[in-house]
Amino acid sequence: MKQAHGFAVAVATATLLMGAPAAQASGGTTVHCGDTLTHSTKLTRDLSCPGTAPFALRIAGEGIVLDLGGHTIRRTGPENLESVGITVDTNSMVRNGTIQGFGKGVATTESSGVRNLRLHQLALLDNRAAIFNGVVDMRFLITECRLRGNFVGLDGEPDGSTGSFDVRSSVFTHNEVAMYVDFHDIDVLDSTFTSNELAVFCRQGRVRFRSSTLTWNASVSTIPNDGGFRQCDEMRFENTLIENNTALAPPEVPVWQPQKLSMLDSLVISNGAGLQAAADTVYIHGNTFFDNADGLSLTGRDWQVPVVLTGIIRGNQFLSNDGDGLRVEAPGKPTVLNNVALGNTGFGLFAPTAFDGGGNIARDNGAGNCVGLTCASH
Template identity: 25%
Template sequence: MSFIAIGAPPAQSAGPGCGAVVTKSTTLQRNLTNCPGDGLVIGADNLTLDLGGHTIDGTAVPATAGIRLAGHHDVTVRRGTLQEFGNGVLLDAADGNALVRLTVARSIGRGVQLQNGSDGNRLEFDVSSDNGSSGFVLLASDRNVITHAAGSGNAFSGLQGFGASGNRVVGGTFTANKTGIGLEEGSNGNLVTGNVLSGNREPAVGIDGNDNVVRGNRADHNGWGIIFGGDRNQIVANVVTGTLGCSPDDCGTGIETPGGADNLVALNLVTGTADQGIRLREFEADGGPPTIGNVIRGNVVRDAGSDGIVLQDKTNEVTGHGTVKDNLVANNLVTGSGHDGIAVNRPANTVSGNIALRNRAFGIEAVNGVIDGGGNLAFGNGDPRQCLRIACHRR
């Protein structure tokens, strides 16, 4: 009689452990728990790391990353959770990669950070919440596309960019952060569209740069709505409702700029703001730019807490007036404001074709030297004169 020895089946690989360098396409087979340093490190181009729905968990050590991707391209990281690292996902000088359906939570610093020229990456359906700083950060990184992101409960911004240009932020949800979306320090040519922003303590969207487009977003019950500075920005077809204010004598406006030139504010619906609906002003005495050649056209402003639309609501008590001129306020509908419907407090600006009704004070109030472009209509306002220094037709 002969016997055939049957050995045990070969052991199945447990897959990479904490701190492993991934150099080929890999699917994670288990959770990684209490990683003392990085979770996983990408070490090659042209691969996919599929977390398989698993969680990579850190120990809240600064300068660690749940996924570290430095200097590599054509990498996809998808389907999993990173939690309790310094940064949840860190891309450093890494171009042309994809982060898909990742959930990042409770990072000491930032949830997902792209830095040092991490350009042309794609982020889709990612969630970043309850981080010690911002949910998503673009640091000197350009031409990235962030679609259907969700950033909530972060100590700073849901999504923040510094010197980040040509990026697209599309169809996201940003709630209960300090700022919803902030693009600052010379962030130019970005598109922010189709996002929902609510319950953020300060602005829903804050922009500091040139040639940005903020279009078709909805901002509900934030400290204020959209604040932008710079030149040639377009703030178009947004809905801003129920701003709350965030400190005495500040915030609470629907849309505003502290200075800039040739910007367009058009076709927005602004309702129920704690302070003004739309405001242009300047801070030249503090080193800011003048406010010149901007257009406020075709907006609907309802039930503003103060003026519906205002050009320069305050005067610097030390330096007096800065420059607010050659701006156009045209074809807007302003109703139910707590003070004036439209107030233009600097000469050499033009008012034409607006409708102002049922505002508490004047329909339109202007100072000497404001240009009457004609075609303004005002009725049912609190002051029986309806308009001051502007000719207004009545019904």
């Protein structure tokens, strides 16, 4: 018994001197911080890796799966914005665990041959950039992931990366910017964005939300117009709830300026500001704007040359908003038809130069019911 006790003390002392033990892959292979993986691997314990290393782990085997086994890969030591949790050089999959505290949680690099990466059931916490693309023509599939407390959730190398992020059944919360779009397209399905400072910054590319929820964010989106070659091609919402956000755009860039704004069958409810958008064209169909600090205000986008707004505004409800329900600034010429505006404090439907498609209903609006349109009261 004394010999056994002495052996245990020796092991404990060695552990303290050498640091935490390395993780083991299923099958008995030991995985250390800084390892390059060339075959599928499953961790059996956490890895705590110094932020001074180039990466915690690197994937270099084509088609392999890195299964974190429910464990955590975390950065130790001082914050280092150049640190990387998992560097991915080949088409592969990372799943089932947590990556925390790195400059980049998961990153693809320009010199690699990776073009497809799936991330499944990961928690990406407190990273500078949770998922970072450094590759041209890259495709990410992100399923059932949780991104929390990152400075940026989805990001890419400026002027050096392109591709797409497909986001499915994931949660973005308490990030400074949940998604930054620059020469990428993002398709979001069945996902939740809550308590972020900004849900999406669309600088160049396309963003689509489907059957998703954006709630309790400080701002939903920044869509700037810098007058240069960058432009957000389309911001699109389908069957999506936008509710109880402090604002739909931050005060320093209060107007969304995509080339095209599409909203279909979505609910915009109880937000602290209305939606102001300047676009080339709109497709606004079947939405409800209810109890917002203002309704929907649209105008043409002034990008290099002024553009007259066109498109369709059909079958929407503008209910009990402060300010106007719908305002289309002159000389905008969308077709406005079959909308209902009730109980807004400003005008119900204000569209002096729009095409009147008929079937619009407005009543009990504070400043007047309709301008530029013939409206029924029932």
